[in-house]
Amino acid sequence: MTEHDRLVCERLTKSYRSGFRLGPLTMEVATGVTCLVGPNGAGKSTFFRLAAGVDRPSSGSIGVVAETGGAGLGYLPQEPKLPNSATCEEFLHHVAWLQRVPRRDRAGAASHALDQVGLSDRRNARIGTLSGGMRRRLGIAHALVHDPLVLLLDEPTVGLDPRQRIALREAVAAVSRNRIVIVSTHLVEDVRGLADRVVILGEGQVAYDGDVASLEAHATDDAPGDTDLERAIAVLMTGASE
Missing domain, CATH: 1.10.238 (Recoverin; domain 1)
Structure with missing residues (x-):
């Protein structure tokens, strides 16, 4: 695994009879932790299902480019079924x-x-x-x-108490070295504690793609939230839905 290994989307789309459409998305995701953020219905789980090969794109492509020759993908869905x-x-x-x-x-x-x-x-x-x-x-x-080279974690901290969320974030950070990790989340503290990169989705489109420091610059005084990061995410998600 090297810093040149990446997950590549080329004009990726997925359309549904309901009228929702993800994309077209063109981007590359490199090693480290990328947090995928957005409101319910923004397309986060759709993206994960496409990346994991559970669903097929309507058009375009998504796949791993691995210069090291290794590959593989690990997927934790939002509600995994474990044998008790x-x-x-x-x-x-x-x-x-x-x-x-x-x-x-x-x-x-x-x-x-x-x-x-x-x-x-x-x-x-x-x-x-x-x-x-x-x-x-x-x-x-x-x-x-x-x-695997690529690890997809769909809302891994949902429903956990604060101490459990911290322990889980520490586990994710530990396994992200030399690996492409994509984490979908609603929680600002996950973004703050994990993200090397943040991608915000709104109605199937990318509303923001960058690091946390640049994201905070989008905050406005009248936006809801207690921190610049919360306010910036609120601004971008609201703008994407308008």
Whole structure:
């Protein structure tokens, strides 16, 4: 994995009978954490489903350009389904098998994934006994077990308490080194704590693409929010919806 590895969108579109259309989007996402921000219905989950190959584009393309020769993609949907009766280690062994990790490497891959998200001490715990925050971290481990170049995390902190959100953000930051990580979120503290880059979507179009410091410059005094970052996001999302 190198800084030249990237996820590339070329005039990507997805249209629905409801009238909603994502795109056209043309952009490249490089290593580090990119936060995808926008109101409900802006197209965040649609983008993730296209990137993960769950849905096909109506036109254009999206794919990974990997100069290192490695690739692979890990996807944590907004509401992952985890088998409550399995242990964490059993579950990750099964996922490693599904991802075609060689038999000799599966135990090590499962252990490494658990270590990366801070769940090594819960390897033998039944998933049904885990807290909400631990289940989310296990979901990230499930997306990581085959060591993908691209990691897609759809609203990973939703429904967590403040302490759980901090632990999850720390786990995401730890696994983002030399990896392309895209995180969709509604939460300003996620953007502040994670983002190397921010992409704001509004009604299927890009309303902003840049770093946090440049984003804050869009804040206005009359916009809702307690910080420049909150106000700037409010301004751009409102403008995109007009």
